[in-house]
Amino acid sequence: MAKVELKNLVKVYEGNVTAVDKATITVNDKEFVVFVGPSGCGKSTTLRMVAGLEDITEGELYIDGKMVNDVPPKDRDIAMVFQNYALYPHMTVYENMAFGLKIRKVAKAEIDKRVRDAARILDIEKLLDRRPKQLSGGQRQRVAVGRAIVRNPKVFLFDEPLSNLDAKLRVQMRAELIELHNRLQATMIYVTHDQVEAMTMGDKIVVMRDGKVNQIGSPLYLYNHPINKFVAGFMGSPPMNFLTVKIVDEGGQLYVVVGNMKLKPAPSHVELLKAYVGKEVSFGIRPEDIPVAAEGIDSSAGKILARVTVVEPLGAEINIYASTNEQSLISRVPPHHTYKIGDDIAFAPLMEKARYFDRENELAILPVKFDEQA
Amino acid sequence: MKKTESPGVKLAKKTLFYVVATLLVMTWLLPLVIGVFTSLKSMDELMADPVMWRPPKVLHWENFVDTWNKAGMGRYIINTFIVTVPSVVGALLVSSLAAFALAFYRFKGSRFILITFVAGMLIPFQMLMIPVFRMSNAIGIDDSWAGVMLFHMAFQLGFCTFFMRNFMKQIPISQIEAPRIDGAGEFTIYSKIILPLSLPSLAALGVLEFTWIWNDLLWSLVLLRTDALKTVTLGLANMQGEFISRYNLTAAGSIIAALAPLAVFLFFQRWFIEGLTMGADKG
Numbered sequence: 266m267a268k269v270e271l272k273n274l275v276k277v278y279e280g281n282v283t284a285v286d287k288a289t290i291t292v293n294d295k296e297f298v299v300f301v302g303p304s305g306c307g308k309s310t311t312l313r314m315v316a317g318l319e320d321i322t323e324g325e326l327y328i329d330g331k332m333v334n335d336v337p338p339k340d341r342d343i344a345m346v347f348q349n350y351a352l353y354p355h356m357t358v359y360e361n362m363a364f365g366l367k368i369r370k371v372a373k374a375e376i377d378k379r380v381r382d383a384a385r386i387l388d389i390e391k392l393l394d395r396r397p398k399q400l401s402g403g404q405r406q407r408v409a410v411g412r413a414i415v416r417n418p419k420v421f422l423f424d425e426p427l428s429n430l431d432a433k434l435r436v437q438m439r440a441e442l443i444e445l446h447n448r449l450q451a452t453m454i455y456v457t458h459d460q461v462e463a464m465t466m467g468d469k470i471v472v473m474r475d476g477k478v479n480q481i482g483s484p485l486y487l488y489n490h491p492i493n494k495f496v497a498g499f500m501g502s503p504p505m506n507f508l509t510v511k512i513v514d515e516g517g518q519l520y521v522v523v524g525n526m527k528l529k530p531a532p533s534h535v536e537l538l539k540a541y542v543g544k545e546v547s548f549g550i551r552p553e554d555i556p557v558a559a560e561g562i563d564s565s566a567g568k569i570l571a572r573v574t575v576v577e578p579l580g581a582e583i584n585i586y587a588s589t590n591e592q593s594l595i596s597r598v599p600p601h602h603t604y605k606i607g608d609d610i611a612f613a614p615l616m617e618k619a620r621y622f623d624r625e626n627e628l629a630i631l632p633v634k635f636d637e638q639a
Numbered sequence: 640m641k642k643t644e645s646p647g648v649k650l651a652k653k654t655l656f657y658v659v660a661t662l663l664v665m666t667w668l669l670p671l672v673i674g675v676f677t678s679l680k681s682m683d684e685l686m687a688d689p690v691m692w693r694p695p696k697v698l699h700w701e702n703f704v705d706t707w708n709k710a711g712m713g714r715y716i717i718n719t720f721i722v723t724v725p726s727v728v729g730a731l732l733v734s735s736l737a738a739f740a741l742a743f744y745r746f747k748g749s750r751f752i753l754i755t756f757v758a759g760m761l762i763p764f765q766m767l768m769i770p771v772f773r774m775s776n777a778i779g780i781d782d783s784w785a786g787v788m789l790f791h792m793a794f795q796l797g798f799c800t801f802f803m804r805n806f807m808k809q810i811p812i813s814q815i816e817a818p819r820i821d822g823a824g825e826f827t828i829y830s831k832i833i834l835p836l837s838l839p840s841l842a843a844l845g846v847l848e849f850t851w852i853w854n855d856l857l858w859s860l861v862l863l864r865t866d867a868l869k870t871v872t873l874g875l876a877n878m879q880g881e882f883i884s885r886y887n888l889t890a891a892g893s894i895i896a897a898l899a900p901l902a903v904f905l906f907f908q909r910w911f912i913e914g915l916t917m918g919a920d921k922g
Contacts, residue, residue: 318816339822351813355835364831365821416821 267329267419267452268294269315275323276310276476284310286476287324291638292420292454292469297446299467300456302499307476309424312456316345316422329419344413345422348429350405352397352412358384359393362412376415383414386448403434410445423455427462439465460500464488469638472496482637492635494547494627497620503552503584505620506594510548512541521548521619524590528567531616537630538621546630547622552584552597554618557610564613569594573608585610678702678890685886699887706891714867715874716895722784722859722870723852726791730848731841733792734799739829741800742807743815753804759797764857772861782864790862791852799844806840807833842910850900871896 269292276285285307292298300308313319315326317338326333333341344365352361359380366376384390387407397405406426413421423442427435443466446453457463463470464484472479472487472495480492484500491497497505511522519535519542521528530538538546558564571587571594578600585596587610596612604610621630644652673691679702680695707713740746741753771790772781780786810833818828834841856872863869869877875896878889 316816316820318819338816338820339824343820345817345820347813347817349811349813351811351817353814353817353832355838364818364823368818368822368827412817412821 268292268327269420269452269454270327271311271315271324272327273324274311274314274321274326276307276314276319277322283476285314288473288478290471290478290481292452294452295450297443297453297455297466297468298471299463299469300454300471300473301460301463301467302458302473302479304458305475306473308456308458308471308473311473312422312424312454315420315454316343317341342419343422344416344418344420345424346409346413346426348425350397350409350426350429352405352408354397357394357396358389358400358408358411361397361408362415365412365416379415379417380411383411386414386445387411402430403438406430406438410442414445414449419452421449421451421453423453425457426455428457428459435462442466461502464500470500472499474499480633480635481639482634486634486637490629490631490633491549491620492629492633494549494622497549497622497629501551503595503597505549505551506555507622508548508550508589508592508594509545509624511545512538512543514539514542521616523548523569523592526567526569526589528569528614528616529565531566531619533617534619534621534631537632541621541623541630545624547624547627549620549622550594550614550618552595554615555594555596555612556615557585557596557598557602557604558613562613564611566614566616569612569614571610571612573604573606573610576604576606587612674890674893677886678894680887682885682887702887702891703895706888706895710878710885710888710892711866711874712871712892712895715869715871715892716899718784718868719853719870719872719896720899722787722791723849726788726795726852727845727848729788729792730795730799731845734796735803735834735837735841736829737796737800738803738807739833741804742810743812743833753801756797756800759794760801764794768857768861771858775862781862782868783862784868786862787858787870790858791855794858795848795852799848802844803837803840806837810836838910842907846900846904846907849903853896853900 269290271288271290271292274285274288275283277283288307288311290298290311300311302308310319314321315328317333317336321334328341328343353364356364362380362383363376366379371379380393381390384393387410389404389407389411392400392404392408397408400408406429409426426442427438430438439462442455455462455466467484469481470484470487471481474495480487480496482490487496488500491500491505494507498507508523510528513520513522513527519530519538521530521538555569556562558568569589571589573585573587574593575584575586577584577586581600583598583600583602583604585598585602585604587594587596594612622628623630669692676692676695677685679698679700681697681699684696737752737756741749775781775786775790780789814832814836815828818832823831854872855870856876859870859873860876863873866877871892875889875892878885878892
């Protein structure tokens with residue numbers, strides 16, 4: 266059992282800079298939780314507070330039910346994988362992995378067993394006698410993970426561990442880390458600025474911005490029910506489209522108006538949109554939810570007419586960039602479409618999938634949970 | 640675009656470079672050559688021939704034996720080792736500890752302490768001769784090796800700490816944090832991680848310090864009176880009068896004295912490995 270609870274954690278640096286503002290997050294036992302957000306959002310600082318590398322200015326941190334605010338890192342029973350790996354350059358791979366155990370006075374035979382087990386899991390058995398500088402980036406990454414594994418800690422912390430690898434290796438290591446989590450059944454906290462990593466790896470994602478936790482939930486929950494415009498735009502690639510629209514009431518029928526085009530909102534959204542009649546709101550729609558109006562696509566809710574500006578053929582699909590009334594949008598369409606730049610195009614948005622955001626506070630107008638589990 | 644030079648200009652530049660470089664090297668080597676020649680000449684030859692850079696007619700190797708035995712160089716060399724080695728080791732040890740703290744810990748006054756170390760380097764030693772002499776008298780460490788060692792260590796600390804701190808500053812902070820999470824105490828981090836990573840700079844500093852302390856005249860002159868305690872530079876200075884300026888013996892003594900720092904340099908140079916920290920991180 267290793268549950269990590271952050272209760273109103275605050276980090277204020279010298280000069281009154283608030284890096285983390287009242288972060289409350291629960292990481293359940295055996296859960297893989299990803300802290301994600303743009304650089305400077307406080308995600309690494311939060312992780313470093315859990316590790317004990319940063320003092321906690323305010324709030325409480327519990328590991329396994331025990332408050333550890335003032336417990337030094339070595340007594341928190343955690344292991345951390347650093348962004349730059351932080352291998353000891355003057356030691357061999359074996360010594361790197363054994364270091365933490367030697368310090369803790371684990372018996373030699375036990376150390377040997379654990380190091381070799383970890384090396385086997387990570388497929389680095391042949392590298393045990395090498396020094397870090399004789400390893401490739403991916404191999405160093407494995408050693409860094411191995412150094413954490415041998416300790417058999419309550420909690421694993423990862424601080425952007427894949428950001429120094431090339432794209433292909435990153436995808437491979439991503440899969441290996443997921444597999445490792447399944448095998449070890451350990452509690453893991455993973456920090457990244459890459460929303461793809463967050464979506465693919467996390468059981469639960471914590472989205473942070475400007476030191477504040479914006480939303481907590483499973484990848485699909487955040488994708489489908491973003492709490493605000495930031496989370497909506499951050500999760501997903503290409504990002505969600507945002508169009509400025511006006512809500513109008515024409516004889517009891519509500520319309521979402523984009524320039525001179527009228528769309529009928531989904532019946533389930535009507536009640537909540539009534540409060541915004543006569544006002545502008547942000548209309549959010551994901552690229553896959555705004556197909557080209559063609560045969561077999563329901564366009565009874567109305568169409569958005571636009572002009573193609575960029576075509577990105579990706580093989581399995583095409584991203585079409587188009588603009589309408591000086592607003593631009595991206596649509597992800599099947600590869601059989603043959604649009605060219607400058608073509609007129611009509612989109613039939615799936616209104617049931619549309620999200621609406623208040624223009625002033627950028628919050629979702631449809632009801633959404635801050636913490637999916639809460 | 641860089642202008643391409645004509646072959647003539649290129650050749651002229653190259654020639655000029657080699658002429659200047661050769662002159663500089665010769666200027667630097669000439670005293671050394673004269674020293675070696677002088678050490679191998681007899682006193683008669685030295686007096687008869689005013690041309691110092693003429694090679695000796697007969698090689699008088701016995702000059703080295705004489706300077707070692709009769710002029711007491713043997714004793715002086717041993718004394719100097721006794722003073723120099725603990726001074727260098729002590730200075731490196733204390734300064735690397737101080738540098739570790741200054742490089743990695745954030746605490747009030749750390750900047751002030753660093754500035755104090757640097758400022759200490761700027762005080763001319765001559766200004767301190769009388770205070771040091773009086774102080775060593777007052778606490779009873781005058782005319783003793785302990786006193787010389789203590790002052791050597793103290794005066795080298797500023798430079799050593801500054802040098803080591805700047806080197807350690809380049810070590811990524813994660814090299815401290817990783818062992819801290821691994822469970823290492825602060826002294827273990829210093830001794831098992833940071834010190835081994837600092838070996839190249841320790842080696843360089845060790846050679847520099849050894850040479851400086853070995854060649855020091857000032858503090859030995861101020862602090863040592865008893866002949867049996869004197870170091871090699873003092874011994875050489877003494878020879879001037881004692882043997883009515885037997886230059887050949889003085890020169891032979893100087894050469895023997897210069898061999899020690901050379902040996903230390905050769906011994907330590909294998910640790911001058913650049914980029915030892917390479918591979919610690921993403922590389």
